[in-house]
Amino acid sequence: MHDKIIDTVIIGAGISGIYAASLLEEKGESYYVLEARDRVGGRILSPDYEGYCTDLGPSWYWPEINPRVTRLIHDLGLTGYRQYDTGYGRYQTSTGIVKTVSGFPTEPQSWRVNGGMISLVKGLEQKVPQEKILLNHPVCEIEKKEDHALISVGVLGEEPRCQFKASRIFLALPPRLAASTILFTPDLSHQLTQAMLRTNTWMAGHAKFFAVYEQADWRKAGLSGQAFSERGPMSELHDAANSTETIFGLTGFVGVPAFYRKDKEKVIEAILEQLELLYGEGAGKPAKVFYKDWAYENFTATEIDQRAAHEHPLYMPPRGRNYMWGGMVVFMGTETSQEMGGYIEGALDSAEKAVHQAFALAQAG
Known part of the structure; x- marks a missing residue:
């Protein structure tokens, strides 16, 4: 006491x-x-890979509408960089057909923080x-x-x-x-x-995935890294390179409900197969993968949270x-x-x- x-x-x-x-x-x-x-x-949560901090929780901030975050980054002596979005996007239908589409510009512009x-x-x-x-x-x-x-x-x-x-x-x-x-x-x-x-x-019903690569083959193919899928298991993906573009990544949200995510290894295996369909064979063989299912994090989620909110x-x-x-x-x-x-x-x-x-x-x- x-x-x-x-x-x-x-x-x-x-x-x-x-x-x-x-x-x-x-x-x-x-x-x-x-x-x-x-x-x-x-x-x-930002696991480290060779000095690059990935983000398995929140990943972005928006300087135009986030004055507190922007001020805090400045006050702490940190820096940010724009989310990479140059090139074409990919769209996967519910039947698995993959289409190349024009990019998905974000308004306002998304930014990442150096150091995660x-x-x-x-x-x-x-x-x-x-x-x-x-x-x-x-x-x-x-x-x-x-x-x-x-x-x-x-x-x-x-x-x-x-x-x-x-x-x-x-x-x-x-x-x-x-x-x-x-x-x-x-x-x-x-x-x-x-x-x-x-x-x-927020985030309690979700799972996030992060794949790390030594090079970004999707960029060479004219792709931005952005992808949206109605089939899954990933419903949304983005390029996640560091600001110096020495380490590359793809990250996003798992769209499968929490009940079907209990077998982590099977989920990751299915994600890697999907990445090959979206970005080519090299995307299915990352140097490292990180996965976090917040629905099964006791100090974040309750059983009710396993039903993720569909809207903000x-x-x-x-x-x-x-x-x-x-x-x-x-x-x-x-x-x-x-x-x-x-x-x-x-x-x-x-x-x-x-x-x-x-x-x-x-x-x-």
Whole structure:
């Protein structure tokens, strides 16, 4: 038990949680970040291949409509580069017929980050003292006391591994996940619980694939790397070279429902066969493949999430309010943002609003 009541406990070390921690650090607040995983980043995951960081979570940002992300990249001394889209695209019908089509221009222009999206997390992490980020700390219960909240870490129904007292909590994880995995005392209202459970967790039902190549044969053939398929298993693909074009890649989303993705090796085998159909024989023999099925990631998805959202949801805080218990618990994370919810921009927006909200409530109280 940590007997001292600290100012803030942030639950979740995704980019919204780490960004909020950096803002609290600037204000001289006392805080801890509790993360269930053994790593920071949440749904930002960028495995390394010979110094090139792939992206198995969010891959792009859009400078024209993402001012927070663009500013953060600049402030951290990072750089971005345009998504490669020169050449023809490929389209695969539901019967498997592959057609060459004109390109699929994106408006506004998509950009990637040198070092992968994980470089944003690493840059923010450097602003936060290491001892304030506690990994392998899954929160199982939050109990409201008279002047603080008691946070228990461990497995529900067992003796807590440790406990924290905090004046406020930033709930920096998807509302659906929070409602499914954390016991709140007193119980949340039925309406609030249902609102949290109905909030789609972005990416939770999806799987992403990344193939690395020493050369881009598709470019030599006049293809952009973009492809869309009604047959699958990949429904969408893009060129994913590094900015210096010394390492190349193809990446995208698996369009097969989660129930049919349980055999990872069979899925990858089918993807490689599809890549040969779309881009030629060499595409089926990458130097390295990376695959992440978020639907089976316990600290991202629930069973409900295995049904991926077909359209981008309209996000907002549960029941339209981003706090409860008089401001003792503040909702945070990209699913609670009405500005670019589901994107990194939304995650940063939610963190800024949570910090502002917390201090506004404290001053009003």
